[in-house]
Amino acid sequence: MSLPKDLQERLQxxxxxxxxEVRQLRETDQRLFANGFGLEExxxxxxxxxxxxxVDAFVSRFGRLQDTVGDKLLPAWRSAVGETPATVADNLDxxxxxxxxxxxxxxxxxxxxxxxxxxxxxxxxxxxxxxxNTAHTHLTVLTDAADALLADLAQRGIIERS
Amino acid sequence: MRLSAEQVSxxxxxxxxxxxxxxxxxxxxxxxxDSKKGGDVDLLIESAQAIGEPAWxxxxxxxxxxxxxxxxxxxVLFLAPNLRRLPIHDIAQKNGIPL
Numbered sequence: 001m002s003l004p005k006d007l008q009e010r011l012q013x014x015x016x017x018x019x020x021e022v023r024q025l026r027e028t029d030q031r032l033f034a035n036g037f038g039l040e041e042x043x044x045x046x047x048x049x050x051x052x053x054x055v056d057a058f059v060s061r062f063g064r065l066q067d068t069v070g071d072k073l074l075p076a077w078r079s080a081v082g083e084t085p086a087t088v089a090d091n092l093d094x095x096x097x098x099x100x101x102x103x104x105x106x107x108x109x110x111x112x113x114x115x116x117x118x119x120x121x122x123x124x125x126x127x128x129x130x131x132x133n134t135a136h137t138h139l140t141v142l143t144d145a146a147d148a149l150l151a152d153l154a155q156r157g158i159i160e161r162s
Numbered sequence: 163m164r165l166s167a168e169q170v171s172x173x174x175x176x177x178x179x180x181x182x183x184x185x186x187x188x189x190x191x192x193x194x195x196d197s198k199k200g201g202d203v204d205l206l207i208e209s210a211q212a213i214g215e216p217a218w219x220x221x222x223x224x225x226x227x228x229x230x231x232x233x234x235x236x237x238v239l240f241l242a243p244n245l246r247r248l249p250i251h252d253i254a255q256k257n258g259i260p261l
Contacts, residue, residue, distance in 0.1 A: 113218065113221035117217075
């Protein structure tokens, strides 16, 4: 199967971005949650700028990977395999049917979780702590989807995987 | 109140599926005002029991409602014994319309 050159180049570019985003998200995740992130850590945020920056890095990397995989790589992948990308929800339903993600509702829930991870805005420590820990425990939903899409593209010879 | 009967029914049913019949759901914010247009659907959910995983339950409920209400933006606020009471809770209770 021959792909249009611009689509192949876009997929190769997105693959490189996703590999970097996965690596960086995992690094921040390991640093932030090494000793757990509970109410005590939330209460320390105002007086611990390094910790606050680590939370910011985690939140923005989580959001970026989810957007790159769900809103860019997934629709481009659908085009590459001869499907027609549609709305976000439709693409996610397709990904669920193919086993790329556990469920579209779960994916959309994680997306909706993000504004509760903003430590400047969330005034209840138990809400902030729960939001961050939920993202942490569901990290593999994002990284597994990324891995599955990249593995499939590599198998089709569209990208190279190191 | 600017919600259709169908939207109210979707909200009540989805909330009951996730939380059971014991919680009270109210609409607050701009959609209680008939003279305005558009706007997010702001929901207050009051529970006499503690709500474990408040951020995750709010996100999942909002995501499910947004899907069933054609992408209309939904925000969910909880009031429960284990959660901090903030000024927004007073506003929501004062202006809220029980669904």
